[in-house]
Every structure is written in structure tokens, then in C-alpha cells.
Amino acid sequence: MTDPTSLAGDRRHDLDALRAVAMLLGIVLHGAMSFLPWQGAWVIQDTRTSSAFGVILSMIHGFRMPLFFLISGFFTAMLWRKRGMQALLAHRFKRIVVPMVIGLLTIIPTIWIVSIYVGYQVSQSATEDAATGSKTNDPVDADGFVLAASRGDSDAIESWIQKGRDVNAKTEDGSTALHVSILFGHYQTTKQLIEAGADVNARNQRGERCIDSLQAPWAVTAFVAGMLKVDVTEAEVDQGRSRIAKLIDDRNQSDEASMMLAGKTTASQAGTEPAQGSGLGQLKAFLLYFPILGHLWFLWFLCWLVLGFAFVVSIARVTGIGTLPSGIAISRLRYLGLIPLTAIPQSLMNQPGNMFGPDTSLGILPIPTVLAYYAIFFGFGALYFESHDREGFVGRRWWITLPMAMVLIYPASLAARSLPEEVGHALQVLCEVSYAWLMCFGLMGLFRRFCSTSSKTMRYISDSSYWLYLVHIPLIIYLQYFVREWPVPPWLKFSLVCLVSSTLLLASYQWFVRYTPIGTLLNGPRRRPI
Incomplete structure (x- = not known):
């Protein structure tokens, strides 16, 4: 085998391949979403689920996008050094901005259409089952109980209470029925739950109390409602929350309710969110959280x-500062700086839906903590290019680094959830950022060892990965719906969804994209073999 430290020319085939794998893991991640055992995690839920999918998803999510942005920073610095800043900006506009705008006008609406269609079909099926008596309104587990509360189903809640079941039962993310009942302003079910002993201060795994749902912005509420297929309006939610706040105050269970709802927990107290009822607060919530x-x-x-990279380079030129010492990227002590630095934005993340790793920012305005988190990885990638690591120092001990991250650090993060809140949160943050960096460096070393030489197959996969990731979600959702009720193990259905979607998407790339203007836009011109 060729010495992996001897790379062909200036092209980093190993990082090119690794970037493609990071993109394609997105298909695996989204393909597994319907097999999660808790309600509302995805557009559709399969009839066969397994909690093991949650482990796989969190392990992938914990490193995939940090790795992608690290590699993006590397290639950004490479392009700047080779062609200059003007060429870099022109290239990124063509390969990033234009595909994004086209995708927002085509792919995203297609996802909405497919999601609405699939949701309607599942809803119709459930209605028919209820009409024939094949299913009842009585939830049989914590997930069903919480889902019933999200829909304001008083009969199901009453049935649960009458049978003596735990009204504080939690889903796998720690949410209770009272969390979602308050979130959607369902006064009647909230009253039932509180009278039955539900704890308004119960916290989920993100540290959010039930009472905190009173302050959830409408954009977030609407997004969760869409995921859970809950039909509510903003006016109904506001009115319901007002009655709930008074109910809680009247029972002396929390003197915060009215203050929170009125938005008096302002920036002077919480340091972040404007009052929910203000126009500025609603606009900010929409820009940050609406998943457009x-x-x-x-x-x-x-x-x-x-743009941040261009700004830093320009400032360095004007001030004569020069470049940062690139040697820190390959220093043995790099972890001592990277882990604490990355832990700062990670510790401030608490977006609903996050269980391990960084939050996701789907709104028009990037969530500052999330942008800062990925900027660290992007910046490191740029410094790593400047370091000229020809000896492959970073990731050299991948055979130790990767097992350490997956077998030691990841389980330690899960164990930290059972510790007292402050200690547990600090340890979990430390484990999350350590896991991300160890996985990034370990995979860089692994791919440098085995993928450092030119490969037509790997180059083809690299070229196609951009297209596959851009357009895969509508097909994934429909295939998940298609296999939803098959009486076969979830792992088999998951494998079929990933295999069939990847095959169809590769065929579409070969026949309709690779040698067309679309392929030129995404990857540059490719010559059809004679």
C-alpha cells in the first residue's frame, strides 16, 4: 500500500472522501428517524421501533457536522491560497449560495408537500382504525400518554388517571404530559393533570420545566405542533396559557407563572429572550426558530x-498582524485549548429536541451559540491547512482515538444525566465536545491511512454526495411511509430505506445531473466518458 503520508499533488483525497462520507451519513441519520420509539421525533413513525436507533443517531450527530465544517474550513483556506479572495468568494457563491436558493424554492417545498401527504394518509388510517374499533383512545405507554396530552385529549388523560398510572411519566427525552399540555395551551388537560398530582417543575433532559412551556415562542410551538400533527392557532395557545398561568398561581404551585407569561423574565433576568407577546420578540423567534x-x-x-473568514483575512492584511500561529493546529496540546473553547457555546445550547451534541439552527438568523460552535471547527480547519501537516500528525493514533470516543466518552455522557444537575450538565458538555474532537481527529487519521490516494470510485462518490444530500429527504420520507406497517424487523426496513433511496438517488445523479448544468453548478464540469 502507498505510504499514506505521501499525498498525490496538492489534492487531499482523504479529506475529500471524508467530507463525502459526512454528507452521506445524513441519509443514514434521516433514514433512521422514523424508527425512533418516541412520538413526534420525525414526520412519520414506523410501527416497529427500537431505542438503539437513538444511540446511532446521537453518535452520528455528535461529530458529523463538526467534521464537515472542519473540512470546509480546510478547503476554504486552500482555495484562498491558490486563487485569492475574489475567486474564493465567487466560487462559494456559485457552489453554495445559488444551490441553496434553488433548493429553498424547490426541495424544501417538496419536503413540505410530501410530509403533508404522508401525514394525511397516516391520519386517515388512524381514523379508519378507530372507526372499526381496532384501536382505542386509551394510551398504553408514556409516549401515547404524552401524545394524548399534546392533542388535548381529556378522555384519554382521564382514562390514564383512573387506572392509577403515573401522571409524571416521561418519554425518553424526559418530557411529561404536562410539558406539552402547557405548550399548546390545553387548559382542561392541564387542569386534569395538575389535580392528579402532575409536577409543574418537572424537568426534561434539556433542563426545561413544564412551567417553562408558558414562554415558548410561537414559532417553536408551531414547529412542534406540525411535527406532532396538533391543530392549534396562536390565539388559542395564548388564551390557554393565560388561563393555565392563573390556574397555577391560584394553586400556589409556582409564583412565576404570571410573570413568565407576561414576559417579565426579561433580558435583565434571563439574558436572552424578549417578552413573548412583543412584536420584536415574535419577529426574533420567527427569524431564529422557524425551520424555513x-x-x-x-x-x-x-x-x-x-464571509467571516474573508473579514478576518482582510483585517489581518490591513493591520499587518499576519496569520495566527498555525502550529497550534498540530500541537500535542491542542486539546487543552479546543475543548474548553468549544465547551463555552456547547454549554449555552438548550434548543428543544437536542439530546447529545450541538443544537441545529434552521431559521433565517443563525442561533449565535450554534454559529460560534461551528466557527471553531471551521477556523481550526483553516489553521490546519496552514500547518502543512505532511507527516499526518493529526489523527495519527486513530486506532486509539476512535474507540476512546465511542466506548468511553459517549457512554460517560449518558451516565452524566443521572448526576446532580450542575455537575451532570458540566460533565455532559465536557464529554460532548471531547467526543466531537476525538471523532474528527480519529476519522481524519483513519481516512489519511486508507484513502490518501486517488480513487475513481471514491471521487465519484464524493461528486455525487452533494446532490444526494440536497434531495434525499422527500424520497426518504415517502419510503418510510411505504414500509411503515410492514410486519418485519425495523433494522431490515431501515436498511431497505437507505439502500433503495441511495440507489435511486445515484441513478438520478448519473442520468440527470452529472453531465448537465446542474452537475456543473454543484461540482464543476465533468466529461462524459467516450
Whole structure:
């Protein structure tokens, strides 16, 4: 085998291949979403689920996008050094901004259409089952109980209470029925739950109390409602929350309720969110949280990061500062700086839906903590290019680094959740950022060892990965719906969804994209073999 430290020319085949794998893991991640055992995690839920999918998803999510942005920073610095800043900006506009705009006008609406169709079909099926008596309104587990509360189903809640079941039962993310009942302003079910002993201060795994749902912005509420297929309006939610706040105050269970709802927990106290009822607060919530970008958010982040890179380079030139010492990227002590630095934005993340790793920012305005988090990885990638690591120092001990991250650090993060809140949160943050960096460096070393030489197959996969990731979600959702009720193990259905979607998408790339203007836009011109 060729010495992996001897790379062909200036092209980093190993990082090119690794970037493609990071993109394609997105298909695996989204393909597994319907097999999660908790309600509302995805557009559709399969009839066969397994909690093991949650482990796989969190392990992938914990490193995939940090790795992608690290490599993007590397290639951004490479392009700047080779062609200059003007060529860099022109290239990124063509390969990032234009595909993103086209995707927002085509792919994202297609996802909405497919999601609405699939949701309608599932809803019709459930209605028919209920009409024939094949299913009842009585939830049989914590997930069903919480889902019933999200829909304001008083009969189901009463049935649960009458049978003596735990009204504080939690889903796998720690949410209770009272969390969602308050979120959607369902006064009657909230009253039932509180009278039955539900704890308004119960916290989920993100540290959010039930009572905190009173302050959830409408954009977030509407997004969760869409995921859970809950039919509510903003006026109904506001009115319901007002009654709930008074109910809680009257029972002396929390003197915060009215203050929170009125928005008196302001920036002077919480340091972040304006009052929910203010126009500025509603606009900010919409810009930050409404998921208009969908899975194309990473392109929007790249735009910000490239502009930030150009700004830093320009400032360095004007001031004569020069470049940062690139040797820190390959220093043995790099972890001592990277882990604490990355832990700062990670510790401030608490977006709903996050269980391990960084939050996702799907709105028009990037969430500052999320942008700062990925900027660290992007900046390191740029410094790593400047370091000229010809000896492959970073990731050299991948055979130790990768097992350490997956077998030691990841389980330690899960164990930290059972510790007292402050200690547990600090340890979890430390484990999350350590896991991300160890996985990034370990995979860089692994791919440098085995993928450092030119490969036509790997180059083809690299070229096609951009297209596959951009357009995969509508097909994934429909295939998940198609296999939803098959009486076969979830792992088999998951494998079929990923295999069939990847095959069809590769065929579409070969026949309709690679040698067309679309392929030129995404990857540059490719010559059809004679």
C-alpha cells in the first residue's frame, strides 16, 4: 500500500472522501428517524421501533457536522491560497449560495408537500382504525400518554388517571404530559393533570420545566405542533396559557407563572429572550426558530463562515498582524485549548429536541451559540491547512482515538444525566465536545491511512454526495411511509430505506445531473466518458 503520508499533488483525497462520507451519513441519520420509539421525533413513525436507533443517531450527530465544517474550513483556506479572495468568494457563491436558493424554492417545498401527504394518509388510517374499533383512545405507554396530552385529549388523560398510572411519566427525552399540555395551551388537560398530582417543575433532559412551556415562542410551538400533527392557532395557545398561568398561581404551585407569561423574565433576568407577546420578540423567534431552511441550514452557515473568514483575512492584511500561529493546529496540546473553547457555546445550547451534541439552527438568523460552535471547527480547519501537516500528525493514533470516543466518552455522557444537575450538565458538555474532537481527529487519521490516494470510485462518490444530500429527504420520507406497517424487523426496513433511496438517488445523479448544468453548478464540469 502507498505510504499514506505521501499525498498525490496538492489534492487531499482523504479529506475529500471524508467530507463525502459526512454528507452521506445524513441519509443514514434521516433514514433512521422514523424508527425512533418516541412520538413526534420525525414526520412519520414506523410501527416497529427500537431505542438503539437513538444511540446511532446521537453518535452520528455528535461529530458529523463538526467534521464537515472542519473540512470546509480546510478547503476554504486552500482555495484562498491558490486563487485569492475574489475567486474564493465567487466560487462559494456559485457552489453554495445559488444551490441553496434553488433548493429553498424547490426541495424544501417538496419536503413540505410530501410530509403533508404522508401525514394525511397516516391520519386517515388512524381514523379508519378507530372507526372499526381496532384501536382505542386509551394510551398504553408514556409516549401515547404524552401524545394524548399534546392533542388535548381529556378522555384519554382521564382514562390514564383512573387506572392509577403515573401522571409524571416521561418519554425518553424526559418530557411529561404536562410539558406539552402547557405548550399548546390545553387548559382542561392541564387542569386534569395538575389535580392528579402532575409536577409543574418537572424537568426534561434539556433542563426545561413544564412551567417553562408558558414562554415558548410561537414559532417553536408551531414547529412542534406540525411535527406532532396538533391543530392549534396562536390565539388559542395564548388564551390557554393565560388561563393555565392563573390556574397555577391560584394553586400556589409556582409564583412565576404570571410573570413568565407576561414576559417579565426579561433580558435583565434571563439574558436572552424578549417578552413573548412583543412584536420584536415574535419577529426574533420567527427569524431564529422557524425551520424555513430545513436540512439546507448548513449551506447558510457556510455563507456566514466564509464571509467571516474573508473579514478576518482582510483585517489581518490591513493591520499587518499576519496569520495566527498555525502550529497550534498540530500541537500535542491542542486539546487543552479546543475543548474548553468549544465547551463555552456547547454549554449555552438548550434548543428543544437536542439530546447529545450541538443544537441545529434552521431559521433565517443563525442561533449565535450554534454559529460560534461551528466557527471553531471551521477556523481550526483553516489553521490546519496552514500547518502543512505532511507527516499526518493529526489523527495519527486513530486506532486509539476512535474507540476512546465511542466506548468511553459517549457512554460517560449518558451516565452524566443521572448526576446532580450542575455537575451532570458540566460533565455532559465536557464529554460532548471531547467526543466531537476525538471523532474528527480519529476519522481524519483513519481516512489519511486508507484513502490518501486517488480513487475513481471514491471521487465519484464524493461528486455525487452533494446532490444526494440536497434531495434525499422527500424520497426518504415517502419510503418510510411505504414500509411503515410492514410486519418485519425495523433494522431490515431501515436498511431497505437507505439502500433503495441511495440507489435511486445515484441513478438520478448519473442520468440527470452529472453531465448537465446542474452537475456543473454543484461540482464543476465533468466529461462524459467516450
